Amino acid sequence: MTTPRSFIKKSLFAAVVTLTFASLTGAANAATEAFTAGKDYKVLSNPGPVDKPGQIEVREFFWYGCPHCFRLDPFVQQWLKTKPSDVNFVRTPAALNPLWEQNARGFYAVDMLGQTEKVHSALFNAIQVKEQRLFDQPSLASFYASQGIDANKFNGLYNSFAVTGKVAQSRKLAIQYQLEGVPAVVVNGKYVVQGEDGKVLEVVNFLVNKERTAKK
Numbered sequence: 001m002t003t004p005r006s007f008i009k010k011s012l013f014a015a016v017v018t019l020t021f022a023s024l025t026g027a028a029n030a031a032t033e034a035f036t037a038g039k040d041y042k043v044l045s046n047p048g049p050v051d052k053p054g055q056i057e058v059r060e061f062f063w064y065g066c067p068h069c070f071r072l073d074p075f076v077q078q079w080l081k082t083k084p085s086d087v088n089f090v091r092t093p094a095a096l097n098p099l100w101e102q103n104a105r106g107f108y109a110v111d112m113l114g115q116t117e118k119v120h121s122a123l124f125n126a127i128q129v130k131e132q133r134l135f136d137q138p139s140l141a142s143f144y145a146s147q148g149i150d151a152n153k154f155n156g157l158y159n160s161f162a163v164t165g166k167v168a169q170s171r172k173l174a175i176q177y178q179l180e181g182v183p184a185v186v187v188n189g190k191y192v193v194q195g196e197d198g199k200v201l202e203v204v205n206f207l208v209n210k211e212r213t214a215k216k
Contacts, residue, residue, distance in 0.1 A: 013051050023103040035206045041193045048189035052062050055088040056211045058204055061174060061184045064103045065135060068196040069183040073121065087208055091116070094182050099135055106140040109157035109165045110149060119147045156184045184195045187211065 032151060037043045050057040060076060062069040069184045083089060093104035110116055126132045134143050135156050145151040157163055177186055185200060187207040193200050 001056065002092045007138060015170070017169060033083050035203050037191075040199075040203050041191045041207060043188075044177060044186075044190055044192060046176060048173055048186070050088070050189050051090055052088045054083075055086055056208050057090060057186075057188050058213075059090040059092050059173075059186045059189075060185070061092050061177075061179060063100050063182050064107075064123050064127050065099070067128055067185075070124050071196040072183045073124055075198045075201050077121070079204070084208065086212065091120070092170050092173065093180065094174055094184075095167045096174055096179070101167060101171075102136050103134075104167050104170055105137070105158050105163055106144070106154075107123050108163045109154050109160075110144060112157055112162065113146075113149060115147075117151055119144060119149065122147055158183050 035041060062073075064070075070084075080089060089103075091107075093100070093107040095101040095104040107116070110119060123134065123143065127134055132139075132143070134140050137155070141151045141154050144154050173186075177184070177192055179192070181194075183194065183196065185204055187193065187204055188211045190211075191207050193203045193207070195203075
C-alpha cells in the first residue's frame with residue numbers, strides 16, 4: 001500500500017529523473033546542432049568526389065594573394081597538428097581567373113617536387129607581409145629559388161601537362177562547389193565553410209564528426 005508520504009517521495013523522484021533526462025537530452029541536441037546549415041556552412045546540392053574514398057576529406061581552397069586566406073592559414077596549420085587519422089587534408093589553390101592560375105601552377109609545380117610544406121607559409125608571408133608581387137612564373141621561380149628549390153625543375157613543371165591537369169581539376173571543383181571566393185573549406189565534397197578565423201576549423205570538426213557518424 002502506498003502512503004501519501006511515499007507517494008510524494010516517488011513523485012518527486014520521478015520528476016527529478018524526468019527533468020534530468022530532459023536536460024541531458026537538450027544538452028545532447030544542443031551539442032549536435034552547435035552549427036547550422038545555411039548559417040555556419042553551406043550544404044552542396046551537387047556533392048563532389050574525394051581523393052581517397054574511405055577517408056573524410058577536408059579540402060581548402062585558397063590564393064596566396066588573398067589576405068583572408070593568409071589570416072586563416074595559422075588556424076589551419078594548428079589544426080593539422082592534431083588532424084584525425086581518418087581525415088585526408090588537401091590544399092587546393094583556386095584557379096578561377098588568369099592571375100590566380102599563375103599561383104596555382106606554381107603551387108602544383110612545387111608540390112610535385114615535394115616541397116610544399118617547406119615554402120607554403122614563406123610565400124604567404126612574402127606576399128602578405130613583405131608585399132612582394134609574386135604572381136607570375138618569373139617572379140615565382142626567383143622566389144622559390146631563394147628557398148632552395150631548383151629553378152630549372154620548377155620552370156620545367158610550371159606549364160607541364162601534369163600541372164595543367166591539376167589546375168583544370170582545381171577550377172572544375174571550384175565551379176562545381178559554386179565558390180564565389182576564398183578561403184573556402186569543403187568537407188567530404190558535401191559542405192562549404194567560409195571565414196578567416198578559428199571558427200572555421202570548429203565547424204570543420206563538427207562536419208567531420210557528422211560524416212564519421214553517418215559512416216557508422
